[in-house]
Amino acid sequence: MGRGNKRRRPKSQLWRPEAEEISELERRIKEESPKRGWHPDESQEAPAFSSLPISERTLRGLEAGGFETMKPIQHATIPHALAGRDVLGAARTGSGKTIAFLVPLLEALFRERCVARVRDNGRWSPEDGLGALVLSPTRELAMQIFEVVRVVGAMHDLSAGLVTGGARDVAHEKARIGRMCVVVATPGRCLQHLEESPGFDASHAKILVVDEADRVVDMGFAPQLDAVVTYLKNPERQTLLFSATLAGSSSVVASRKDLKVSPKIAQLRKLVKPSVEFLVARTDRQVVRSGAPAAPTPGGLEQRYVVCELDEKLDVLYSFIKAHLRAKTIVFVSACAQARFVLEALRGMQPGVPLLALHGKLNQKKRAAVYYDFSSKPHAVLLATDVAARGLDFPKVDWVVQLDAPEDADAYVHRAGRAARNDASGDALLVLLPSEEPRVTDLLATARVPVKRLAVNPERRRFTTLGHITALVASRPDVKELAQKAFRSYVRSVVLASDKRAFRVRDLDLDKFAASLGLASTPAIKLPEPDQAVAVRAETHAKKNANRKLAKLKAQIKEAKAAKRSPPPPKPAETDDDDDDDDDDLLVAAERRRDEEIEEVEELVAPATQKRKAPPKLKIRDGVDAKVLGKRTVFGDDGGPALPNLGDKLAAAAASERPVDSSSLKASHDDFVARVRDRLRQSAAADRDHERRARRERKRAKLLPKEEEEEEDEGDRDVGAFLASPPQ
Numbered sequence: 266m267g268r269g270n271k272r273r274r275p276k277s278q279l280w281r282p283e284a285e286e287i288s289e290l291e292r293r294i295k296e297e298s299p300k301r302g303w304h305p306d307e308s309q310e311a312p313a314f315s316s317l318p319i320s321e322r323t324l325r326g327l328e329a330g331g332f333e334t335m336k337p338i339q340h341a342t343i344p345h346a347l348a349g350r351d352v353l354g355a356a357r358t359g360s361g362k363t364i365a366f367l368v369p370l371l372e373a374l375f376r377e378r379c380v381a382r383v384r385d386n387g388r389w390s391p392e393d394g395l396g397a398l399v400l401s402p403t404r405e406l407a408m409q410i411f412e413v414v415r416v417v418g419a420m421h422d423l424s425a426g427l428v429t430g431g432a433r434d435v436a437h438e439k440a441r442i443g444r445m446c447v448v449v450a451t452p453g454r455c456l457q458h459l460e461e462s463p464g465f466d467a468s469h470a471k472i473l474v475v476d477e478a479d480r481v482v483d484m485g486f487a488p489q490l491d492a493v494v495t496y497l498k499n500p501e502r503q504t505l506l507f508s509a510t511l512a513g514s515s516s517v518v519a520s521r522k523d524l525k526v527s528p529k530i531a532q533l534r535k536l537v538k539p540s541v542e543f544l545v546a547r548t549d550r551q552v553v554r555s556g557a558p559a560a561p562t563p564g565g566l567e568q569r570y571v572v573c574e575l576d577e578k579l580d581v582l583y584s585f586i587k588a589h590l591r592a593k594t595i596v597f598v599s600a601c602a603q604a605r606f607v608l609e610a611l612r613g614m615q616p617g618v619p620l621l622a623l624h625g626k627l628n629q630k631k632r633a634a635v636y637y638d639f640s641s642k643p644h645a646v647l648l649a650t651d652v653a654a655r656g657l658d659f660p661k662v663d664w665v666v667q668l669d670a671p672e673d674a675d676a677y678v679h680r681a682g683r684a685a686r687n688d689a690s691g692d693a694l695l696v697l698l699p700s701e702e703p704r705v706t707d708l709l710a711t712a713r714v715p716v717k718r719l720a721v722n723p724e725r726r727r728f729t730t731l732g733h734i735t736a737l738v739a740s741r742p743d744v745k746e747l748a749q750k751a752f753r754s755y756v757r758s759v760v761l762a763s764d765k766r767a768f769r770v771r772d773l774d775l776d777k778f779a780a781s782l783g784l785a786s787t788p789a790i791k792l793p794e795p796d797q798a799v800a801v802r803a804e805t806h807a808k809k810n811a812n813r814k815l816a817k818l819k820a821q822i823k824e825a826k827a828a829k830r831s832p833p834p835p836k837p838a839e840t841d842d843d844d845d846d847d848d849d850d851l852l853v854a855a856e857r858r859r860d861e862e863i864e865e866v867e868e869l870v871a872p873a874t875q876k877r878k879a880p881p882k883l884k885i886r887d888g889v890d891a892k893v894l895g896k897r898t899v900f901g902d903d904g905g906p907a908l909p910n911l912g913d914k915l916a917a918a919a920a921s922e923r924p925v926d927s928s929s930l931k932a933s934h935d936d937f938v939a940r941v942r943d944r945l946r947q948s949a950a951a952d953r954d955h956e957r958r959a960r961r962e963r964k965r966a967k968l969l970p971k972e973e974e975e976e977e978d979e980g981d982r983d984v985g986a987f988l989a990s991p992p993q
């Protein structure tokens with residue numbers, strides 16, 4: 266239930282008569298609404314929310330959330346949206362877009378439903394079904410929006426529901442969704458309810474909001490969005506589209522004319538009226554309706570990049586973490602398997618800061634738990650895939666480290682935008698391979714991202730994660746399996762990346778990379794030819810989406826047959842995995858696109874009949890050269906050696922943990938490597954057996970239906986909330 270319920274008093278004591286308030290609001294909106302095309306002056310400070318013609322209920326909700334003064338994007342868009350206009354709003358990450366669309370949404374429903382009740386003039390009312398639909402590309406972002414609805418809408422008599430697919434029980438949602446005035450949803454699950462839930466009527470919905478609108482298109486949700494819109498039949502519908510990169514980084518959209526030509530925008534263009542107000546917040550103070558290029562990342566974000574070899578990345582990360590123990594850091598990697606492996610690897614080294622991982626292979630319950638856990642911790646490291654990149658508002662993130670390069674400038678902007686939110690300061694560090702540097706820095710420069718190269722002092726590279734990781738992988742078959750998966754996932758992400766000028770597998774030293782993950786041999790991997798990568802990617806998606814239901818049905822039939830023949834296989838130890846074949850999990854299919862493609866392509870391109878190349882032998886060098894030992898990079902608090910005092914202090918602190926004497930280090934490392942090599946040889950055969958068994962079990966486990974996990978989640982979380990009191 267909404268917070269407003271606890272403090273409810275008779276309305277007469279709280280509010281003046283609604284009819285009176287509404288007619289005054291309508292009068293003010295008529296008189297005070299800006300002209301079409303208006304945007305705030307550059308010099309104009311954004312005023313308080315109380316200056317807007319909005320209801321006391323919304324004002325109190327805003328006050329309760331600590332929102333008094335508008336942010337530039339709110340100042341620019343809310344007056345237009347209050348006047349009932351369609352809005353296309355673009356502003357940097359963390360600049361307050363959620364409230365920019367929630368305030369007009371709550372106001373429109375308040376005025377509509379009360380007017381409907383008072384005058385019975387055919388406007389929307391709760392009896393008409395859904396009043397407003399908010400679509401977000403990811404579950405986490407939807408959860409976050411829903412939390413803001415609960416705060417800002419706490420004084421309104423509106424019901425609100427969160428519908429995001431995944432582990433939730435569809436039947437449970439179906440029973441309730443028809444009673445919701447406001448639904449915050451992911452596109453896949455929303456469409457499913459529109460198609461299947463008889464009580465869910467969106468035909469009178471007054472408002473459609475699409476948050477992270479470009480991402481919705483990027484993630485392949487455009488067809489679902491189109492399908493959803495066919496259910497919204499109200500000709501008076503108002504549409505609000507928001508995004509951080511709609512107009513920002515890689516594609517500058519400066520006018521309505523550009524809206525027509527940009528293919529990505531063209532897909533969204535259909536959703537809004539031709540008269541849409543297009544507003545871009547260029548800086549923290551400056552809002553323009555059209556205008557010159559500006560950096561798409563927050564002004565308070567210090568952005569740097571370092572260049573290192575692929576096999577040095579874990580050393581770089583470990584050194585970074587040790588130097589920033591009192592920071593809250595998000596580390597982006599390109600695939601779930603990497604997040605899981607790096608988590609295990611770092612945990613064993615106990616760097617002295619809580620470690621968490623957020624990726625698409627966690628079930629929804631765990632993802633929510635990690636989200637809240639990381640949000641509440643003052644210092645922690647979160648290993649994340651792009652699932653966490655868009656729109657998530659983790660409080661006070663100091664650093665964003667992109668350990669694997671982003672696919673493009675938009676992805677960079679969204680990842681980096683997890684820090685320096687809401688006018689705070691923050692730092693972003695991008696780790697690039699030498700082969701990636703020229704192209705990626707070009708892309709960032711074109712997108713006007715001000716990122717500076719950081720020269721890392723090689724003198725400060727002294728330690729390695731290799732010894733620990735090799736021992737860990739040798740002693741833990743489950744971690745070894747993760748390392749192999751991480752290896753394959755990373756390599757495939759490079760092969761399947763669309764920008765071939767930035768990402769080329771031939772530039773990678775795969776043997777060294779495998780060794781840096783503690784693997785005795787380089788895992789065999791069958792890859793599509795580079796010129797087939799795009800086709801493989803597209804085909805994989807099409808197949809996956811088209812065949813989900815059929816695949817599930819087939820799997821169930823197959824499983825039933827197998828059960829008749831033999832007892833069920835033991836459940837695999839790994840319990841985090843979401844079931845990729847979950848029929849209801851439409852969102853995750855797209856959300857995990859990169860990761861899932863990676864998993865699926867493996868099946869597509871490595872048929873059992875194909876001969877595999879024998880994996881090369883373990884490459885542990887006889888001598889101990891700097892590369893094999895790895896390098897420890899010591900960063901100062903500013904991310905590099907720019908502040909020598911602090912950097913030296915940190916280096917000394919790190920050095921005090923482990924001796925720096927290079928000759929004794931070399932001798933003990935030689936000895937260690939020899940022992941590990943013996944152990945590896947002994948365990949290699951056993952590991953191969955284990956791998957085979959695990960692969961078989963995974964295949965069988967994938968065929969198991971998903972109901973068990975969904976039951977576990979049933980009732981764990983609200984599907985909806987009545988913000989103040991249930992609609993009459």
Ligand SMILES: Nc1ncnc2c1ncn2[C@@H]1O[C@H](COP(=O)(O)OP(=O)(O)OP(=O)(O)O)[C@@H](O)[C@H]1O
Binds near residue numbers: 357358362363508658
């Ligand atoms: N008017 C305001 N006054 C104070 N704080 C605000 C205001 N509006 C938003 N915030 C805070 O700013 C932060 C960022 O807001 P929000 O998540 O809406 O940004 P966003 O633009 O949607 O970001 P992203 O592009 O990453 O989704 C939040 O913590 C929010 O509580």
